[in-house]
Amino acid sequence: MTDEFSLLPHLSALSIAYALALPIGWNREREERSAGIRTFPLVAVASCGFVQAVETMMAHDPAAIARVLEGVIAGIGFLGGGAILQNKESVRGTATAASLWVTGATGVAVGLGSVDVALVLTVFTLLTFWILAPLKPPARERGESEGE
Numbered sequence: 073m074t075d076e077f078s079l080l081p082h083l084s085a086l087s088i089a090y091a092l093a094l095p096i097g098w099n100r101e102r103e104e105r106s107a108g109i110r111t112f113p114l115v116a117v118a119s120c121g122f123v124q125a126v127e128t129m130m131a132h133d134p135a136a137i138a139r140v141l142e143g144v145i146a147g148i149g150f151l152g153g154g155a156i157l158q159n160k161e162s163v164r165g166t167a168t169a170a171s172l173w174v175t176g177a178t179g180v181a182v183g184l185g186s187v188d189v190a191l192v193l194t195v196f197t198l199l200t201f202w203i204l205a206p207l208k209p210p211a212r213e214r215g216e217s218e219g220e
């Protein structure tokens with residue numbers, strides 16, 4: 073344990089992770105998906121928090137940091153798996169699951185000090201939702217029922 077208590081750098085990183093995840097969560101909430109405005113910022117903050125919590129203690133051991141990152145990635149994959157629903161004729165939630173994963177990567181990037189990478193991940197995710205969504209055929213054309 074370190075004797076130094078330094079809240080500001082962590083608060084700054086966690087706030088950036090939160091702010092970058094918020095528009096993604098807002099998009100998913102607006103689209104009435106299973107995860108939304110609360111889930112996405114929490115995933116980003118948690119991912120960033122795991123990295124921030126171990127970076128000082130494990131700075132001398134890159135393998136230890138890699139193990140933490142592996143755990144974060146697997147945990148977010150598990151969370152995303154819960155967003156995927158399979159019906160007889162369709163699979164839903166894959167975009168939400170993928171965006172949860174990207175949001176976790178955003179939090180990790182911020183936690184590691186790569187805010188530029190986190191910003192690009194967020195921009196690409198939002199562009200994917202905003203630009204490509206109109207290209208997706210309506211549910212009726214994909215064989216899904218209207219209530220799904």
